[in-house]
Amino acid sequence: MADLKSVLFGVLLMFCSCEAYKILAIFPVPSTSHGILGDNMIKHLLNAGHEVTYITPFIKTKKYNHPNLKIVDVSANEEYFDESLTDIKMIMSGALDYKDPVLMAQLTIMLATTTLGNPNVHSFLKDPNQQFDVIIGEYMFSDMYSVFQAVFQCPFIWFSTIQPHWGILKMVHAPLNPSYNSDYIIGNVAPFTFKERVQELWYQLKGLFYHKYINPEQEDKVYQEHVVPILRAQGKPVPNYEELKYNASLVLGNSQVVFGNAVPLPPNYQHIGGFHIDEDVKPLPEDLKKLMDNAKNGVIYFSLGSNIRSKDLPDSMKEGLLEIFGKLKQTVIWKFEENLDKTPKNVHIVQWAPQQSLLGKLKCNDNYINGLYIYRYTAKIKEISVAYHHSPMKPGEALNFWVEHVVRTRGAPHLRSVALQVPLYQQAYLDLLAVILAAVAVILLVVKRILSLFTSESPKLKRN
Structure with a gap:
């Protein structure tokens, strides 16, 4: 009984010491995988007692019901993500090249422009009663959601959906070294070959050029059109977009060092990867449970994710995959949007599957980057699991801790990287290189001049 009283007292003390903050969460990307991350982030924030305003495109397909939750509907963004942007035939033919950082930037700038121009967002920004302690904005290769902090005049946190990369690190520190850190859309795994290092350097230089000289002009125009008039109408300062x-x-990065490279990161980048994983794994539907229980040789789950559809694959590829799957001894579950005829006995088509519930019994999954990192180290999976779970706090707890830390320290200026004050040319010592090259050039000119004097005087000496 004494122990129970102690536990109850501790719980009450915890709730009493926790301040409730008003938080704005901006997750406008109309992709299911992004929606899962956004939904679980607000779940943790709400569970901690905070009030959350959530900008989301999924109001028509999901039910959001919580007394501390307000929704800003940007479901019109779903029209932006039409099938042409995820047509696998166009991707395979090269008509859509998502490895082109310029294309990615333009697509995400257009999405951000659509979001800021949404009437619901516009009304929300104009409402003088809206006040927040902190803003969390999803970084999707566009910097434009940073403008929300100008309206609400509070600290701003970026949320990155993937492993650390130069695109997000340049926002708070400096780009990562391309000799050992991969670009976010190439997928190379360090250590790189010479060719890969050249490729990484080229992609980063190209991306930095567009980020510095091309994209800001378009982004600033949107800022001036949609946000600056609101700031002036409300009598608030108009900060420079840069x-x-x-x-x-x-x-806050949807990453964990055990699943990627241990690259040097500034203190204002914090891993919270795994925060979206539900600790209470739901039981499988009866048909899938029976299928997996009877799979003597294990199960392979094949899915192209939430954006790319298997039904759009060329017929020849569908037939080829079925032929390969049919030769395997494992049971294959293929997430497919429509029924397939004449499938091998070991291949089972499902239009939807509870992925997290399936993972525990799988022998293999289809994610390319995860495969490169993990398949080569199958024997170390348990070791990686231990490293992942051996942490001072769970990912969801870390999420709330760092959000609250930013609010309590008024923007966490003590974590700000000094690298932001140092231009890239100074970080790379290009100014020193210029001085050295200039000195070498001067020395060579002097030596050439001296030699020319000697050679010009030689004939006179011979005549004398």
Whole structure:
């Protein structure tokens, strides 16, 4: 009984010491995988007692019901993500090249422009009663969501959906070294070959050029059109767009060092990967449970994710995959959007599957990057699991801790990287290189001049 009283007292003390903050969460990407991350982030924030306003495109397909939750509907963004942007035939033919950082930037700038121009967002920004302690914005290769902090005048946190990469690190620190850190859309795994290092350097230089000289003009135009008039109408300062986009307090990364490379990161980048994983794994539907229980040789789950559809694969590829799957001894579950005729006995088509519930019994999954990192180290999976779970706090707890830390420290200025104050040419010592090259050039000119004097005087000496 004494122990129970102690536990109850501790719980009450915890709730009493926790301040409730008003948080704005911006997750406008109309992709199911992004929606899962956004939904679980607000779940943790709400569970901690905070009030959350959630900008989301999934109001028509999901039910959001919580007394501390307000929704800003940007479901019109789903029209932006039409089938042409995820047509696998166009991707395979090269008509859509998602490895082109310029294309990715343009697509995400257009999405951000659509979001800021949404009437619901516009009304929300104009409402003088809206006040927040902190803003969390999803970083999707566009800096434009940073403008929300100008309206609400509070700290801003970026949320990155993938492993650390130069695109997000440049916002709070400096780009990562391309000699050992992969670009976010190439998928190379360090250590790189010479060719891969050249490729990584080229992609980063190209991306930095567009980020510095091309994209800001378009983004600033949107800022001037949609946000600046609101700031002036409300009598608030109008910060420079360049100042806003580098003013984030923190990056919360959907990453964990055990699943990627241990690259040096600034203190204002914090891993929270795994926060979206439900600890209470739901039981499988009866048909899938029976299928997996009877799979003597294990199960392979094949899925192209939430954006790319298997039904759009060329017929020849569908037939080829079925032929390969049919030769395997494992049971294959293929997430497919329509029924397939004449499938091998070991291949089972499902239009939807509870992926997390399936993972425990799988022998293999289809994610390319995860495969490169993990398949080569199958014997170390348990070791990786231990490293992942051996942490001072769970990912969801880390999420709330760092959000609250930013609010309590008024933007966490103590975590701000000094690298933001140092231009890239100075970080790379290009100015020193210029001085050295200039000195070498001067020395060579002097030596050449001296030699020319000697050679010009030689004939006179011979005549004398």
